[in-house]
Amino acid sequence: MSESKLIQGVGAPLPISNLDTDQIMPKQFLRIINKAGLDKGLLYDLRFDEQGQPRADFVLNQAGYANAAALVGGPNFGCGSSREHAVWGLQQYGIKVVIASSFGEIFYSNAMNNRLLLVMLNETDVQRILADLSNPETNQLTVDLETMTVRSHSHQAVFTMSERHRRMFLEGQDVIGATLAHREEINAFAAGHWQRHPWLQDVAQKTRERLDAGA
Amino acid sequence: MGLSLYQKLVAAHTVLRLDAHNVLLYADLHIMNEYTSPQAFTGLKEQGRAVAVPAQQMAVVDHIIPTHPVSFRIIQDPQSAVQASNLAKNCREYGITLFDTNDALQGIEHVIAPEHGMIRPGMVVLCGDSHTTTYGALGALGFGIGTSEVEHVLATQTLVYRVAKDMRITVDGLLPDGTMSKDLIMLIISRIGAQGARGYAVEFCGTAIAALSVEARMTLCNMAVEAGARGALIAPDEKTVEYVLRRAPDIAGQTMDLALADWATLHSDGDAQFELEYRFDAADVAPYVTWGTSPDQAVAVTGTVPREELLADANDRAALQQALRYTGLQSGMAMDGIPVQRVFIGSCTNARIEDLRQVAAIVKGRKVAASVRAMVVPGSGAVRAQAEQEGIAALLMESGFEWRRPGCSMCLAMNDDVLAPGERCASTTNRNFEGRQGRGGITHLMSPAMAAAAAITGYITDVRNLNARLEAGLAGKQGALHV
Numbered sequence: 001m002s003e004s005k006l007i008q009g010v011g012a013p014l015p016i017s018n019l020d021t022d023q024i025m026p027k028q029f030l031r032i033i034n035k036a037g038l039d040k041g042l043l044y045d046l047r048f049d050e051q052g053q054p055r056a057d058f059v060l061n062q063a064g065y066a067n068a069a070a071l072v073g074g075p076n077f078g079c080g081s082s083r084e085h086a087v088w089g090l091q092q093y094g095i096k097v098v099i100a101s102s103f104g105e106i107f108y109s110n111a112m113n114n115r116l117l118l119v120m121l122n123e124t125d126v127q128r129i130l131a132d133l134s135n136p137e138t139n140q141l142t143v144d145l146e147t148m149t150v151r152s153h154s155h156q157a158v159f160t161m162s163e164r165h166r167r168m169f170l171e172g173q174d175v176i177g178a179t180l181a182h183r184e185e186i187n188a189f190a191a192g193h194w195q196r197h198p199w200l201q202d203v204a205q206k207t208r209e210r211l212d213a214g215a
Numbered sequence: 216m217g218l219s220l221y222q223k224l225v226a227a228h229t230v231l232r233l234d235a236h237n238v239l240l241y242a243d244l245h246i247m248n249e250y251t252s253p254q255a256f257t258g259l260k261e262q263g264r265a266v267a268v269p270a271q272q273m274a275v276v277d278h279i280i281p282t283h284p285v286s287f288r289i290i291q292d293p294q295s296a297v298q299a300s301n302l303a304k305n306c307r308e309y310g311i312t313l314f315d316t317n318d319a320l321q322g323i324e325h326v327i328a329p330e331h332g333m334i335r336p337g338m339v340v341l342c343g344d345s346h347t348t349t350y351g352a353l354g355a356l357g358f359g360i361g362t363s364e365v366e367h368v369l370a371t372q373t374l375v376y377r378v379a380k381d382m383r384i385t386v387d388g389l390l391p392d393g394t395m396s397k398d399l400i401m402l403i404i405s406r407i408g409a410q411g412a413r414g415y416a417v418e419f420c421g422t423a424i425a426a427l428s429v430e431a432r433m434t435l436c437n438m439a440v441e442a443g444a445r446g447a448l449i450a451p452d453e454k455t456v457e458y459v460l461r462r463a464p465d466i467a468g469q470t471m472d473l474a475l476a477d478w479a480t481l482h483s484d485g486d487a488q489f490e491l492e493y494r495f496d497a498a499d500v501a502p503y504v505t506w507g508t509s510p511d512q513a514v515a516v517t518g519t520v521p522r523e524e525l526l527a528d529a530n531d532r533a534a535l536q537q538a539l540r541y542t543g544l545q546s547g548m549a550m551d552g553i554p555v556q557r558v559f560i561g562s563c564t565n566a567r568i569e570d571l572r573q574v575a576a577i578v579k580g581r582k583v584a585a586s587v588r589a590m591v592v593p594g595s596g597a598v599r600a601q602a603e604q605e606g607i608a609a610l611l612m613e614s615g616f617e618w619r620r621p622g623c624s625m626c627l628a629m630n631d632d633v634l635a636p637g638e639r640c641a642s643t644t645n646r647n648f649e650g651r652q653g654r655g656g657i658t659h660l661m662s663p664a665m666a667a668a669a670a671i672t673g674y675i676t677d678v679r680n681l682n683a684r685l686e687a688g689l690a691g692k693q694g695a696l697h698v
Contacts, residue, residue: 017534018409018509022648027629031279031294033253033301045650050636074530076410079443080646081627082345083251084361102410105445106345106359109377113363123530164234175363176264179239179371182231186373189230189241190268199466199474200243200338202270206465207333208312211320 007096009069011141012059013133020080025089038089064136073100078107087114097143101126112165125157217484219381220448221416224356228339240376243338245368246324247274249298251343255366256305267372269310275324276316278629282592282619322595322621325349325563332462336451336478346563348440352432354451354481379445382415383489386423388497393679396431397662400438401503401513409511413443423497429458430569437564438645441510450482504550505647505660507538516677522546541649542657557640558589558670562626565643566594568601570663575607577667583615584673590617592624628652641669
């Protein structure tokens with residue numbers, strides 16, 4: 001357990017505002033029914049040129065950042081499309097934690113459901129850490145979930161996280177299983193809900209039957 | 216203290232409170248597509264779990280579907296074909312309603328659900344697609360979820376839900392001629408920013424909102440997510456009721472009385488508290504166009520690409536530099552006059568019948584510029600049929616537009632409708648992200664009327680001046696940017 005409370009490794013600076021999930025995982029990698037091969041698609045247009053050759057000027061292609069375990073991004077990281085493929089791709093590539101001053105809301109939930117750690121720091125802390133990471137000599141990063149701190153070469157910052165998300169990350173809970181334990185409460189709720197709002201019940205199926213009857 | 220509309224909807228769907236921030240939220244309707252649901256079904260099967268309430272689930276093939284104007288559609292791309300057949304298999308296995316590839320009513324999920332009366336005031340609607348906020352236009356709480364959450368909804372008909380904060384955006388006045396709700400939401404996003412509503416459920420109200428049609432409200436709520444909103448809501452009014460009842464004949468008699476009484480309570484109380492409030496004057500709205508690679512990088516078409524030195528925030532300045540490198544524009548350049556090679560009219564934002572009527576009104580008796588390839592992709596089979604019946608389809612084809620089959624198409628370019636590198640597109644969609652419509656392709660978001668004007672002239676054109684522009688002749692105006 002202590003292992004998962006400590007993430008240490010190379011941090012790659014990616015100071016792009018509003019880095020959307022289309023860029024994190026482009027469309028051509030979404031035509032799958034499993035989760036395979038998303039490491040190749042991660043940040044594809046940024047990592048590779050039109051001929052599919054690695055772009056030498058992109059941080060993850062540079063020698064000192066080849067095995068990055070952390071990304072430090074700009075504000076609103078992961079905004080846009082709900083595609084969970086963005087989170088799967090980050091993990092398959094080897095990213096364990098992303099640090100930014102804010103995250104897209106759906107991306108945040110997706111990350112928590114997959115135990116990809118997201119750390120929110122204020123923009124000043126992010127900038128200090130980015131400055132350290134921009135030099136390969138000082139690009140080591142440590143995230144400690146025991147003390148809830150991020151440490152870069154010359155900077156240390158404390159972060160917070162809801163207890164629920166902290167537990168999800170550390171324990172990898174079966175969220176669906178936990179909800180199914182409330183099955184009786186859900187069924188009781190639904191019964192009352194339909195009694196109060198009968199026009200909301202089984203609308204998908206009833207609509208289809210009506211459309212088919214009219215066709 | 217009174218409750219906001221958002222709080223009322225959350226309370227009415229709370230099965231139980233899990234902790235200080237999270238509730239178990241009941242879903243009235245769950246909508247799925249072919250690309251964000253497969254792994255959810257796989258997870259369900261691996262755990263040996265059932266679908267809790269199949270009758271409250273609906274699925275659509277929309278993201279990967281080709282839109283070529285053929286009567287029977289065959290998905291050529293092998294991977295995409297597997298996604299479609301896999302969705303059909305999953306729906307058959309679990310007894311879930313599917314709008315499949317060659318279903319006459321197939322279309323974009325957020326177009327077909329409301330048009331057939333599936334979205335009703337007071338609902339909670341979930342879907343593995345961020346533009347599920349669209350349903351707020353009908354007083355339903357809709358929002359996008361990830362694939363893990365899709366699996367959760369399939370298995371339990373509920374979601375572990377972090378309750379959002381309340382924001383209210385009041386817009387009074389009347390939208391000026393030549394502008395649409397697309398222009399209003401683009402103005403709002405440009406003012407509050409791409410994360411201006413992050414963490415909030417946004418309620419839109421005011422006389423300008425009341426004056427909008429239900430379809431125009433859908434455009435507004437649809438794009439609220441581009442400001443980061445976790446939900447968008449408009450309290451149902453007579454227009455909403457009329458729209459829903461016309462499409463939901465099962466709501467009749469005593470049920471209708473009950474429903475009407477319930478819907479009358481779906482508004483924020485007078486003393487409801489909002490953590491954040493914005494006010495806008497509809498008179499300030501002009502036709503809006505994006506210049507960058509984020510939906511908040513937009514200006515009025517009469518404006519120019521912003522100058523870096525005028526931006527206070529360092530991140531905004533860096534974003535501007537990055538965006539201009541990609542879009543090939545320069546600070547100070549006028550938006551009006553920028554040539555486009557492609558025009559795309561479609562998407563869950565702007566592919567409904569009213570949008571197409573607006574386009575037809577602009578295009579009537581005119582021709583698409585020789586330098587432009589212009590596509591119209593209607594939002595659904597029903598919209599397509601309606602447009603054909605009204606003569607809109609014939610008019611558009613006569614003008615030189617491609618009249619295609621429904622789907623998400625070049626909004627996200629998962630099918631074969633893709634921009635070539637360097638191509639510039641006037642688009643009625645919702646995202647101008649780098650590479651969104653194709654690697655190296657450049658997207659300028661705008662209203663259907665503005666996209667229609669760009670198709671005619673071949674460059675970004677203030678639709679309010681289109682007549683004068685055409686009378687004066689096109690020559691001489693173009694030239695702000697030679698691509």
